[in-house]
Amino acid sequence: MGIHVEGVSKWVLRDCSFELPSGSVTALVGANGAGKTTLLSLLAGLLSADSGQVRADGRVAFVAQDKPLYKHFTATDALSFGKHTNKVWDQERAVGWLSRFGVPLKRASGRLSGGQRAHISFAVALGSRPDVLLLDEPLSELDPLVRKEVTAALLGFVADEGTTLVLSTHVVSELSGVADRLLLLAQGELLVSGEVDDLLGSHVSYVGPVSTAAPGPGDVVLARHTAAQSQFLVRTPSPVSVAEPWVSRPVSLEDLVLAHLEVAE
Amino acid sequence: MTGLLWVTWRQHRAVVSWTTVLVLVVVLFSPDLIDWAFRNAFGAVVAVFWGAPLVAREFEERTYLVAWGQDVSPARWLAVKCGLLGSAAVVLAALLDVRQIGFTLFGFALGVVAGFVTRRTVPAIAFTLVGYVLVRWLFAGETSVWLFESSVLCGVFGAVLIPVAFVLLSWRTNAFRMGVA
Structure with a gap:
C-alpha cells in the first residue's frame, strides 16, 4: 500500500479514510478551502493529525502550491540543497528536468518567472527519487501551453519509477487522462474516493422530459431542469437502460466531479 | 561540506561573514569607546541578525515547506542550525569578552523563539x-x-529557551518524524 489514511481529522478535515496503492496516480479535487492542502501536508509529514492515522510508505516529496524557494538560491543551489537534505539524490534527473524546460541554472530564483520557479521545485522533488510524490496544484504557475507537456513528463517519470503520485487541482478540465484514482473533498469531507474507471461505470446521466423523479435506479447526485427537459446524474452500482423517451448517457470525469462539487456547495 | 552543514553555511554565510569581519576589526583596531560599545552590543547584534530571522524568514517566505519537507527531519534541521550558529556566535563573543558569551547565547535563543512566535522577520x-x-x-x-x-x-536563560524552540517546532510540524539524511 502506498498511502494509508484512517479516520484522520485536522482543521477542516473530518474523519477521512482511504487507501492508495503504490504506483497509483490520484487526483485530489475540491473547491478552495475544502482541505486539499491540509491533506497533502499531513501526507507529507509537515503536519500531525489531531486524530487518526496517516501512513505513507517510503520517502515522500512535496511541492507546495506557491512553489516556495529561497530567493537568493540559484537553480544550482536549489539542487545542492536537495542533494544535502535527502538520503537519495539523482543529480542527472534533476538537471535533465531544468534543461528540458530551459530554466537558467545561474540566476537567483527571485529573478525567475513563476513557471521557472515551479520547474526548480519539480526538479528538487524528482531529484530526490521519492516513493510518494505529492504535488499541490502543480500546474497553477505554468503557461497553459506547457501544462500538457509538464503533465505528460511528470506522468512519465512516476510510471517509470512506480512512484505513487497525488496531485491536487481545482481545474477540473485538466483531469481527463491523468489520474487513475479520484479523491473528492468538500468542506473537509471525503465525498468520493475510488478508481476512475469504477466511478465512471457507476455514474450515469438520464435525459428526458421534465420530471420530478429519475426514470431509473440510483441515488440522484444532481438534477437539472429546463423548460423542455430534465437531466439526472445518478450513482448506481449497475446502470440500466431506461424506457423511451428517456436516454441514458455515460458521464465524463469532468461531469462527475462538477456534479458532486456543485451539490456540495 | 555536506548535509545540513552546507545548508547552514549557504543560507547564513553573508551574516556570519560580516559579523566576523566586524568583530575582528573591533578586536584588532578599534579605539576604546567604539570597542566598549560594540562589545556590549554584540549580544544584541547576534539576537537581531542571527537568531530572529532564523525561522521567521522561513515562515515569512514559506520556505519552511521546503526546509522541513525533505528527508532530514525538522528537529535535526533546527538542531544543526542552532548548534552551528550558536557555536560560531560563542566563539566570536569569546574573542570580544568572555562575559559576552552568556548574553550572546541568550540573545540568539530569544531570537529563534521570537521567530516561531511572530512568524515574521521584522516583528x-x-x-x-x-x-x-x-x-x-x-x-x-x-x-x-x-x-x-x-x-x-x-x-542559563538561553539554555532554557532552546528547548522551548523545539517545543514550538513540534507544534508547527511533525518535527521528529522518521527519516534522517
Whole structure:
C-alpha cells in the first residue's frame, strides 16, 4: 500500500479514510478551502493529525502550491540543497528536468518567472527519487501551453519509477487522462474516493422530459431542469437502460466531479 | 561540506561573514569607546541578525515547506542550525569578552523563539530587541543577582529557551518524524 489514511481529522478535515496503492496516480479535487492542502501536508509529514492515522510508505516529496524557494538560491543551489537534505539524490534527473524546460541554472530564483520557479521545485522533488510524490496544484504557475507537456513528463517519470503520485487541482478540465484514482473533498469531507474507471461505470446521466423523479435506479447526485427537459446524474452500482423517451448517457470525469462539487456547495 | 552543514553555511554565510569581519576589526583596531560599545552590543547584534530571522524568514517566505519537507527531519534541521550558529556566535563573543558569551547565547535563543512566535522577520526582530534590552536592563551592572553574575544568568536563560524552540517546532510540524539524511 502506498498511502494509508484512517479516520484522520485536522482543521477542516473530518474523519477521512482511504487507501492508495503504490504506483497509483490520484487526483485530489475540491473547491478552495475544502482541505486539499491540509491533506497533502499531513501526507507529507509537515503536519500531525489531531486524530487518526496517516501512513505513507517510503520517502515522500512535496511541492507546495506557491512553489516556495529561497530567493537568493540559484537553480544550482536549489539542487545542492536537495542533494544535502535527502538520503537519495539523482543529480542527472534533476538537471535533465531544468534543461528540458530551459530554466537558467545561474540566476537567483527571485529573478525567475513563476513557471521557472515551479520547474526548480519539480526538479528538487524528482531529484530526490521519492516513493510518494505529492504535488499541490502543480500546474497553477505554468503557461497553459506547457501544462500538457509538464503533465505528460511528470506522468512519465512516476510510471517509470512506480512512484505513487497525488496531485491536487481545482481545474477540473485538466483531469481527463491523468489520474487513475479520484479523491473528492468538500468542506473537509471525503465525498468520493475510488478508481476512475469504477466511478465512471457507476455514474450515469438520464435525459428526458421534465420530471420530478429519475426514470431509473440510483441515488440522484444532481438534477437539472429546463423548460423542455430534465437531466439526472445518478450513482448506481449497475446502470440500466431506461424506457423511451428517456436516454441514458455515460458521464465524463469532468461531469462527475462538477456534479458532486456543485451539490456540495 | 555536506548535509545540513552546507545548508547552514549557504543560507547564513553573508551574516556570519560580516559579523566576523566586524568583530575582528573591533578586536584588532578599534579605539576604546567604539570597542566598549560594540562589545556590549554584540549580544544584541547576534539576537537581531542571527537568531530572529532564523525561522521567521522561513515562515515569512514559506520556505519552511521546503526546509522541513525533505528527508532530514525538522528537529535535526533546527538542531544543526542552532548548534552551528550558536557555536560560531560563542566563539566570536569569546574573542570580544568572555562575559559576552552568556548574553550572546541568550540573545540568539530569544531570537529563534521570537521567530516561531511572530512568524515574521521584522516583528521577530522587534520582539527580540525589546526582550533582550529588557533582560539586560533588569540584570544590569557588575553586581551579582541571586548569586549569579548577570552574564551567567543570561546564559542559563538561553539554555532554557532552546528547548522551548523545539517545543514550538513540534507544534508547527511533525518535527521528529522518521527519516534522517
